[in-house]
Amino acid sequence: MLLRNDGKATSVPNRLFASVRNLTGSGADPLGAGGWSTPVPTNIPDSPTRTYAGTLPDDTAWLLGTQVPGTRDPLTLSLAKNGIAFDRAFALMTAADMAPLGVDARSGFSYPGALVRNGTLFVAVAADKVTIVLARTKLASLLM
Numbered sequence: 001m002l003l004r005n006d007g008k009a010t011s012v013p014n015r016l017f018a019s020v021r022n023l024t025g026s027g028a029d030p031l032g033a034g035g036w037s038t039p040v041p042t043n044i045p046d047s048p049t050r051t052y053a054g055t056l057p058d059d060t061a062w063l064l065g066t067q068v069p070g071t072r073d074p075l076t077l078s079l080a081k082n083g084i085a086f087d088r089a090f091a092l093m094t095a096a097d098m099a100p101l102g103v104d105a106r107s108g109f110s111y112p113g114a115l116v117r118n119g120t121l122f123v124a125v126a127a128d129k130v131t132i133v134l135a136r137t138k139l140a141s142l143l144m
Contacts, residue, residue, distance in 0.1 A: 044078055044086050049110040056116060056139060059083070064092075064112045064123065072108025075125055079142065090142065092135060098127055109133075 044051075044067050051065040061083040066072045074091040081087070095107045112125040119139050127133045 049108075050112070052112045052114055054114065054116065055083075056121075056143070058143065060143065061086075062114075062121075064114050066109055072110055075109040075112060075123075077121075077123075077142070088142075092123060092137070093125075093133070095128075098131075098133070 044063055049066045049072050051063050051067070053061065053063050055061055056079075059081075061080045063078045063086065065076065066074070067076050067078065067089075068074070074094040077090045077092050078086040079088040093109070095109075107128060110126045110129065112123060114121055114123045116122075116139065120136050121139060121142070123135045123137075125133050125135075
């Protein structure tokens, strides 16, 4: 769940448009009294690896995932100061950063999660389907 600067809650499920269609078509009301807003396209491609979202202490919205169509590499962090237009993106890690993990491993990242504490963004993500990778970055380096 992402809280925009205007106070509106925005859900960012994987496969956003399919999820919204499925829930609204079934009459479900996932946000409580009021339900889903009308889905609109963004400038962030859909990701098959689950997008994870949050809000930084200065109200900048962030999306964490692999938003490059057709691949699970690199792991990216996208930022939107206004909570709507994502105008900054960073490659937090790439498959080239990882040691080879064996013949059954699949290249790339999936199922990221993150939290912000004491001026630092902490990230956990599955790498190559067999390893959990932890990373951290100072918020000051992202908000320049």
